[in-house]
Amino acid sequence: MSKRRESVYLSLKNLPSQVFVVLEAGCRWGTDFFNIMGLNMYTAPFDSGRFCIGKFRPMESSNSVLVVDLDGTLVSTDALVESGLDFLHQHPAGILRLPGWLRSGKAMLKQSLANNSSLCIEKLPYNDYVLELIRQAKQSGKRVVLATASDQAIARAVADHLGCFDEVIASDGGTNLSAARKRDALVQRFGVRGFDYIGNSSDDLLVWQASEHAILIDTPARVARAARRTANVSDEYSTQKTPLLAFLKALRPHQWAKNGLIFVPLMTAHAFSVDALGVALLAFVCFCLVASGTYLINDLLDIQDDRQHPSKCKRPFAAATLDPLTGIWSALLLVAVGVLLGVMLLPPLFVLSLIAYLVITLAYSLVLKSMMAVDVITLTVLYTLRIVAGSVAIETEPTFWILTFSLFIFLSLALVKRFAELQQARNKGETGKSAGRGYYPSDMEMVAAMGVGNGYLSILFFALYIQDAATIVLYSHPQWLWLICPVLMYWVTRLWLLTHRGEMHDDPVVFAIKDKVSLVTLLMIMAVFGAAI
Structure with missing residues (x-):
């Protein structure tokens, strides 16, 4: 060792354990020298590029500290995205506040969302391997530290x-503790190679480089390759x-069956031409695309409530088998x-109906679904x-009696769903209000009474449809339609009995x-319609 290096080493040995040392960027003996001397040196360039600044402290045992990341590692989701979605779910108008929070910095945005949302911490999708x-x-006997860019709350x-x-290090409203900032905070506490780190994303690359052992959890292939290098x-x-999958x-492709209602006017108006069928199919596709987009939005907003539900907790976003950001972009695209297909290829009134469906569905997801009676x-x-x-x-007039039948039968079905919940x-043994709904278990009997009553009323309006003068003109044998009434009576009765028995x-x-x-x-109903025509 040269006399110059020896004198520097002896001087450093007598300094406190954490000291900032400024070296010229071209210094050939900087980092290597400190590592050889058994001192832990970390360097990072100043903005000017002329100097580097480092912090050293005596080496700590690499086996003494395990540092764990939160988002995508300990939990298989992103707390920022989930807190943002929950905030919008609870405060739809709060979307106007987001730009102001973001202008104050990402750390302030995280803190504001954390303070104004209600994540169900107990139901977060924890990674069992990381917990092990x-x-x-x-x-x-290791110290275990949670170090995350999520807000400290x-x-x-x-x-x-x-x-x-044993310790929590997180963003605090002023500092967004990610990437280099997280690395610096950990090096300051434990030194380079003084900790093992469990992470998952490209933001963790710098932290892995400063750790003794890098542990990769659900890491993208590109990031994993960089980490190995x-x-x-x-x-x-x-x-x-x-x-x-x-x-x-x-x-929810199984829910596309609901969009089959688009073909009802085709049948009731007897518009069986190839052109009408093609238009109806295109309308069906438009509704399926928009409906799936709104299903994604609904599930994203309902993540916290769904995790508390015995079956909805298996939905992709609630179970964290699908990334919420993927859901957001997919919903917008769908x-x-x-809507674009409708604008280009279908009548303007259809587009208005499609947009009305979209607006009402979003209102339902954001506000209406938690309001008693309004939801159904x-x-x-x-x-x-x-x-x-x-x-x-298909540019036909909707039949009054069919629309009335639809209102009552589908109100009955909506009440079936609420009764089952x-x-x-x-x-x-619960007695409180259901999560995200406006009902109590004590409302069951009233819900059942309303549901059964509306189901039977719908059959009455179908009978009135049969007797309508316009209907009689449309069918060669309209009397056959009466056979549908007892079939509907049986189906509605059976549906509610099965629901009451807990089989729904x-x-x-x-x-x-x-x-x-x-x-x-x-x-059977379709066969009767065919015979009546």
Whole structure:
């Protein structure tokens, strides 16, 4: 060792454990010298590029500290995105406040959203593999630190819930603790190579480089390759996910059956031409695209409520099998394509119906679904709006009695769904208001009475449709239509009896698609219509 280096080394040995040292950027003996001397040196360039600044401290045991990231690592989701979605769910008009928060910095945005949202910390999708790594670290006597770019309010809530962290380092409204800032904070506390780090994203590359052991969790292939080149990767874990299947599930293709109502005017008006059928098919496609977009939006806004539901917790966003950001962009694309197709190829009145459906659905997802009675009436309107859209698409007048029948039968089906939810809550001993709804388990009997009554009323209005003068002209044998009434009576009665017995576990439309008796009932009705024509 040269006398110059030896004198510097002896001087540094007598300094406090954390000191800033400024070296010329071209200094050839900078970082290597400190590592050789057993001192932990970390360097980062000034903006001018002429100097580098480092902090050194005595080496700590690489086995003494395990640092764990939160978003995408400890939990299989992004707390910022989820808190933002929950904020919009609770405060739809709050979207106007987001630009102001963002102008104050990303850290302020995170803090504001964390303080104005209600994430269900207990139900977050925790990664079992990471929890096992933490358990092993605690057993071996390591300090376990939660270091995250999420706001400190969320980070501390997670730490309090799990009860396994010795320290929490997080964004605080002023500093966004990601990438280089997180690395600097950890190096300041533990030194370079003084900790092991579990992370998942490109923001963690710099932190992995400063760690003794890099542990990769669900890391994209490109980022994983970069980590292997620049860091000491000791472990990699990938959750078995099927994003394509999760995406298809989130689109709810089984719900597209509801859009079959678009073809009802085609049948009732006997408009069986090839052109009319082509127009109806195109209208059906537009509604399916927009409907799937709104299903994505609804599920995104409902993540916190769905996680508390016995079956909805398996939905892709609630179960974290699909990234919320993917859902947001997909929803916007689906809605845009559906509306654009309508504008280009279908009558203006159809486009107005489609936009009305979109607006009402968004209002339902944001506000109306939590309002007693308003929620089921809104669902009824959305069903009936499909029939109206089918009529204007093929440019026919919607039949008054069919629209009235639709209002009452679909109100009955909407109440079936609410009754089933309340029944599940009562069976679990709950007495409070259902999550995200305006009903209590004690409302069950009233909901059932309204649902059964509306179901039978719908059959009355179908009978009035049969007797209508315009209907008699349309059919060669209109008297055959009377056979549909007892079939409907049987189906409505059976539906409500099964629901009352606790056998309705799905959306009633999904139930009808899966239920053999319902499918046979539908075939019988179609056969009677065919005979009447």
